[in-house]
Amino acid sequence: MNSVQLFGYLTSDVELRYTSKGNAVANFGLAMNRRYRQDDEVKQETTFVDLTAFNRTAEVANEYLAKGRPVMIEGRLRYRTWETEGGAKRSKLEVMVNRLHLVPRNGKNGDGNGGGGDGDIPSIDDDPIPF
Numbered sequence: 001m002n003s004v005q006l007f008g009y010l011t012s013d014v015e016l017r018y019t020s021k022g023n024a025v026a027n028f029g030l031a032m033n034r035r036y037r038q039d040d041e042v043k044q045e046t047t048f049v050d051l052t053a054f055n056r057t058a059e060v061a062n063e064y065l066a067k068g069r070p071v072m073i074e075g076r077l078r079y080r081t082w083e084t085e086g087g088a089k090r091s092k093l094e095v096m097v098n099r100l101h102l103v104p105r106n107g108k109n110g111d112g113n114g115g116g117g118d119g120d121i122p123s124i125d126d127d128p129i130p131f
Contacts, residue, residue, distance in 0.1 A: 002076040004095055007103075008032035010069050011048060016062040026058035027051070028065065030073065030095075051075070053097035064102055074099035 011029035018024055030049045035042060051073060053061050065071060075095045082090055 004073075004075055004077060006030060006032060006049065006073045006075075006095065008049075008071070008073075010065055010067050010071065013067050014058075014062045014065050016058060024055055024058035024062075026053045026061045028053075028061065030071070050092065050094040051097050052078075052094060053100065057097055057100050061097075061100055070103040070105055072101035072103055073097055074101075 008030040009032075011031045014026050014028045016024060016026045028051050030051055032047045032049070033044055034047070035044045037043070073095060075097045078094055078096050080092050080094065084090060
């Protein structure tokens with residue numbers, strides 16, 4: 001099974017582009033913090049993850065998300081490898097977003113002006129309808 005659920009904060013604004021066939025692709029980053037106690041000291045570690053979303057999910061991410069915004073992601077891991085122009089081999093583990101859940105931030109909507117949260121913004125699911 002290849003499934004992940006992540007909650008974190010965007011590290012940058014969403015970068016949206018379209019393929020030659022007109023499909024939306026969004027790339028963005030997520031940071032997740034973990035606090036723990038070691039001896040008598042509270043420590044914090046941050047994990048950074050690159051995310052890729054497609055189609056309507058990519059467009060919604062671009063429309064509603066911005067750097068610092070909290071979000072919950074459901075997706076799958078993908079491992080990519082490539083070679084640079086100089087011949088160096090590179091690799092990367094990233095999350096392919098299947099579902100995107102927008103999370104209210106301190107009772108404010110996405111533009112920071114208050115007004116009851118994001119209750120009117122549905123979760124987006126790119127899975128195909130089974131019928």
